[in-house]
Amino acid sequence: MTMSLGPYASFIVTSYAAAALVVVILIGWVMLDYRSQTQRLRELEERGITRRSGRNATELR
């Protein structure tokens, strides 16, 4: 089975590449944001600032 993209291959490839890039950016944004928030929570807790419930703020399970 072969795949031929014809005379408009550049339009097709650009569409798929753009979609892949945007999805990668979204995944990266979510992962970096998670790392940033948990880091900030840890820093606050290390300074002795804890939640009123006394539970760990980064406790996710």
Added chain:
Amino acid sequence: MSLIDLANPTRFLALTARVLPWLAATTVILLTIGLYQSAYAPDDYQQGATVKIMFIHVPNAWLSMFVWGVMSIASLGTLVWRHPLADVAAKAAAPIGAAFTFLALLTGSLWGRPMWGTYWEWDARLTSVLILFLMYLGLMALWRAVDDPARAARAAAVLTLVGAINLPIIKFSVDWWNTLHQPASVMRVGGSTLDKSFLIPLLVMAIAFTLLFVTLHLAAMRNEILRRRVRSLQMMQASQKAA
């Protein structure tokens, strides 16, 4: 666990920690199958190989409206039921919806150039989707402009519900006005007009992208809950210093 338990952010975090790996794995599998089927779908007799752009354009176009629909339900949750996770859900969905809408516009434009002879036409469908994209950006700006999440949530909820008027306009624009954009061919009365060789990869890609949205949305909601915990701890720290 009952539905009401999900109103508790800590329980939500615990549940999503278990669900997210499975959702991500299912998304990857479905995307792989969908991309394979899209790559080897036959050429259309009129569009040729450019029909392959449809397999990413249509799921993104569908999600651009679906995400605003999710945000509208969440906005009702904020204004009517005051659900503690409703505005978290709305805020977390906006950047993801904006990204999908951008992709719908971009891939549509890249399909339009070889098929219509133009990247852009100010017709009803294209213009109403562009307005949707600008509304996403406006909503994100509003969330950033107001410091207090509760105040921002109410204003954003009202704006989201007003913006929902655009959804039926987008959907029916091809019927109400004489547009360059083709009428509905998948979700229409009387069934799809697409051949199975195009319909199956399109549906697989649509389900895969929808699962991608759900996965990203739950992950972004978790981040937003953590961001609010950071904010409340910082406020606690400031009040301790002031005392």
